[in-house]
Amino acid sequence: MIRRTLMTTAAAGFALALGGTAMAGEPMDHVKACFVYVGPIGDGGWTFQHHQGALAVQETYGDKVEIQWQESVPEGADAERVLTQMALGGCNIIFTTSFGYMDATNAVAAKFSNVMFEHATGFKRDSANVSTYNARFYEGRAIEGLIAGRMTKSNKIGYIASFPIPEVVMGINSYFHHAKQVNPDVELTVIWAYTWFDPAKEADAAKAMIEQGVDVVASHTDSTAPLAEAAKSNGAVIGFGQASDMAEYKPSPRVASIIDNWAPYYVKRVGALLDGSYEQVDAWEGISGGEVLIGEITEAVPAEVKAEAEALRDAIAAGSYHPFTGPINKQDGSPWLAEGQTAPDGDLLGMGFYIEGVTGDIPQ
Amino acid sequence: MLRLEKRPIPSRFWLYATPVVAVLLTMIAGGLLFALLGKNPATVIKTIFWDPLFGEFAWYLRGQLLVKAGPLILIAIGLSLGFRAGIWNIGAEGQYIMGAICGAGVGLALYPTESRLIFPVMILAGALGGWAWAMIPAILKTRFNTNEILVSLMLVYVAETILAKASTGFLRNPEGAGFPGSRSFSGSSFPAASNPELIAGSGLHWGGVFALLMGVAAYILLQRHILGFQIKLAGQAPRAARFHGVKPERLVLLCMGLSGALAGLAGMFEVTGPAGKISIDFNVGYGFTAIIVAFLGRLNPLGIVLAGFIMALTYVGGEMAATNLGLPSAAIQVFQGMLLFFLLGVDVLTNFRIRTTLLGVK
Numbered sequence: 001m002i003r004r005t006l007m008t009t010a011a012a013g014f015a016l017a018l019g020g021t022a023m024a025g026e027p028m029d030h031v032k033a034c035f036v037y038v039g040p041i042g043d044g045g046w047t048f049q050h051h052q053g054a055l056a057v058q059e060t061y062g063d064k065v066e067i068q069w070q071e072s073v074p075e076g077a078d079a080e081r082v083l084t085q086m087a088l089g090g091c092n093i094i095f096t097t098s099f100g101y102m103d104a105t106n107a108v109a110a111k112f113s114n115v116m117f118e119h120a121t122g123f124k125r126d127s128a129n130v131s132t133y134n135a136r137f138y139e140g141r142a143i144e145g146l147i148a149g150r151m152t153k154s155n156k157i158g159y160i161a162s163f164p165i166p167e168v169v170m171g172i173n174s175y176f177h178h179a180k181q182v183n184p185d186v187e188l189t190v191i192w193a194y195t196w197f198d199p200a201k202e203a204d205a206a207k208a209m210i211e212q213g214v215d216v217v218a219s220h221t222d223s224t225a226p227l228a229e230a231a232k233s234n235g236a237v238i239g240f241g242q243a244s245d246m247a248e249y250k251p252s253p254r255v256a257s258i259i260d261n262w263a264p265y266y267v268k269r270v271g272a273l274l275d276g277s278y279e280q281v282d283a284w285e286g287i288s289g290g291e292v293l294i295g296e297i298t299e300a301v302p303a304e305v306k307a308e309a310e311a312l313r314d315a316i317a318a319g320s321y322h323p324f325t326g327p328i329n330k331q332d333g334s335p336w337l338a339e340g341q342t343a344p345d346g347d348l349l350g351m352g353f354y355i356e357g358v359t360g361d362i363p364q
Numbered sequence: 365m366l367r368l369e370k371r372p373i374p375s376r377f378w379l380y381a382t383p384v385v386a387v388l389l390t391m392i393a394g395g396l397l398f399a400l401l402g403k404n405p406a407t408v409i410k411t412i413f414w415d416p417l418f419g420e421f422a423w424y425l426r427g428q429l430l431v432k433a434g435p436l437i438l439i440a441i442g443l444s445l446g447f448r449a450g451i452w453n454i455g456a457e458g459q460y461i462m463g464a465i466c467g468a469g470v471g472l473a474l475y476p477t478e479s480r481l482i483f484p485v486m487i488l489a490g491a492l493g494g495w496a497w498a499m500i501p502a503i504l505k506t507r508f509n510t511n512e513i514l515v516s517l518m519l520v521y522v523a524e525t526i527l528a529k530a531s532t533g534f535l536r537n538p539e540g541a542g543f544p545g546s547r548s549f550s551g552s553s554f555p556a557a558s559n560p561e562l563i564a565g566s567g568l569h570w571g572g573v574f575a576l577l578m579g580v581a582a583y584i585l586l587q588r589h590i591l592g593f594q595i596k597l598a599g600q601a602p603r604a605a606r607f608h609g610v611k612p613e614r615l616v617l618l619c620m621g622l623s624g625a626l627a628g629l630a631g632m633f634e635v636t637g638p639a640g641k642i643s644i645d646f647n648v649g650y651g652f653t654a655i656i657v658a659f660l661g662r663l664n665p666l667g668i669v670l671a672g673f674i675m676a677l678t679y680v681g682g683e684m685a686a687t688n689l690g691l692p693s694a695a696i697q698v699f700q701g702m703l704l705f706f707l708l709g710v711d712v713l714t715n716f717r718i719r720t721t722l723l724g725v726k
Contacts, residue, residue, distance in 0.1 A: 034687075040692070040693065040694065041692075068687055068688070068690070069687070069690075070683065070686050070687045070693070071686070071692060071693040071694075072693040072694075073693075074645060074648040075643060075645045076638070076639040076640070076643065076645065076646060076648070077431065077634070077637075077638030077639050077640075078648060078683075080638075081428050081431075081680070081683065082683055082687065084424060085421065085424075085425075085683065085684060085687060086687060088421045088424065089421075089687065089688060099543070100643060100644075100645055103548065103550070103640060103641070107550075107551075163528075163532060163544055163644065164532050164544075165532075165543050165544060166543070194525070194528040194532075194644070363529075363532060363533060
């Protein structure tokens, strides 16, 4: 009991320390937008793309906005301190750009009700000032899958997976589903790297796949190492840019890419804070909202495959096609989606199963 | 020409002056680095060393210094005993992870039982986990004469893999919708296994208490106990130690075990306290940074306590500098690395003196 009372006192201390920040719902003249990154801004992938979004905010609003950021913040206790420092330092809105910041974001948000928190890829919104946002990357995986199914000569395609979480599992399923649709003989090899960013491990995973005969490598990790590995094959193995365009590997092995584009969301949210229309959201946009971009499909892909992939992209953007449209069975053969049925978001966000045809198990 | 000449006995003056000079040199070289990055070096140095202690938000940051210094001190104290005896445990990071997994595992196995006994049992399990992990290189060394530096270091990567497995597999929160990470120890979800701040806002949790207690205990051990004498003797004069009846094998097992247990304790307090749960990225390098702390503190328990706080200052202040002044985080890491670099560099003066000689004249 004493413990709890002391906690409340501390919270009151934090509230007192604030003072004077504008409340949500009223227009603001000036916004300090802060960003917490899990990697260095020069990682060429995940963090780089978030930082591009931050720079776009600055670009759009000029001197009405001040941006601040902190790179390479470990998830856990350190994140909580960095967030507290930012909130104390006068940030009006704080974007926490990694799943692992979920608890820290919610803990700090509870103490600073006047500061808006935006947590990427999470699902916890414990207080009214926490919003979450994510992108429908599985839409991009559909296009990669189609290209993989059409391009593979060995009928073996690979996926370097990071961690067995729904986000990654839905990427694997979407990739395989669309490869299988155009090439029923296709087989998928998944290697779990247990990292988001570790060039050495990613290269090892790519090497292992290629030795097994895989000739299309997709990755859910952020470095360019898998592409560098594919490049050693003199054109026999292709891959995709992940998170950022990775244009330096054009036209092959990088034949297309999924680009995370956070700029529209960041600009929209900071703008809402400026004009007073800010509200708590749970945002999940995809190709149609411009958050997922498909990088240029290169000449290494035959024109008809390219046209087919672009048609798929446009259908998803227009909303006329959902990448998970039935009939789709689960790996064990039990039905998941009936003919014509599309996957509810809830199924995707908690996805813990492979679809029919994928071999192997999701690590438990 | 400059020439190094070995001192007959190590200089007492330089023994204590070295850390101070190293910190000053780090400030100067770091200041140059910051200036080259286009920042005012004085502002950056002030942000790192002054603001967390006396700045606007010091009321919050002082507590955070304790949060950061606690595990560093706890691990460094253990390491320093081995280092004094010439036993090089470089794998404290792995023992820290295993301590956290074992401590948290015991707690989670008992979820949601509420009993005052759970936390003490978890403390024991944490210490045991770290101890057992350190016993692998220790036994391999005493039995097969393997190199404890390499084995303990390699075991860090094994521990990291087990950690990833724990957070996505056997310790994963069954109510976490498939996301990695264990149940939370923080807040009100599992009070019996929680390690909260003992005084709100102070940053002091049981880990900090243990760190300070162990500092005192190690000091007494080294000054007053025969074992402390044996440790020091084994490091300074291994042959003499053997004549004195010191069994090197026993000392290896003891020093590795102690440092492993303390690292395990640090991990256990961290996972139940500030970190709050087992997650894939739970370890943030305390086990490695503690090596710097041990040397910065001159392998002396009281020095280590001080060094732990200085190191914590570079972290907390470094974060402030990175956020508020827009410094890249790599610059802060370089700054911290300089500290060890200068420390080892200046340390030469403890055992050697510089003689100037004219060219060609011996």
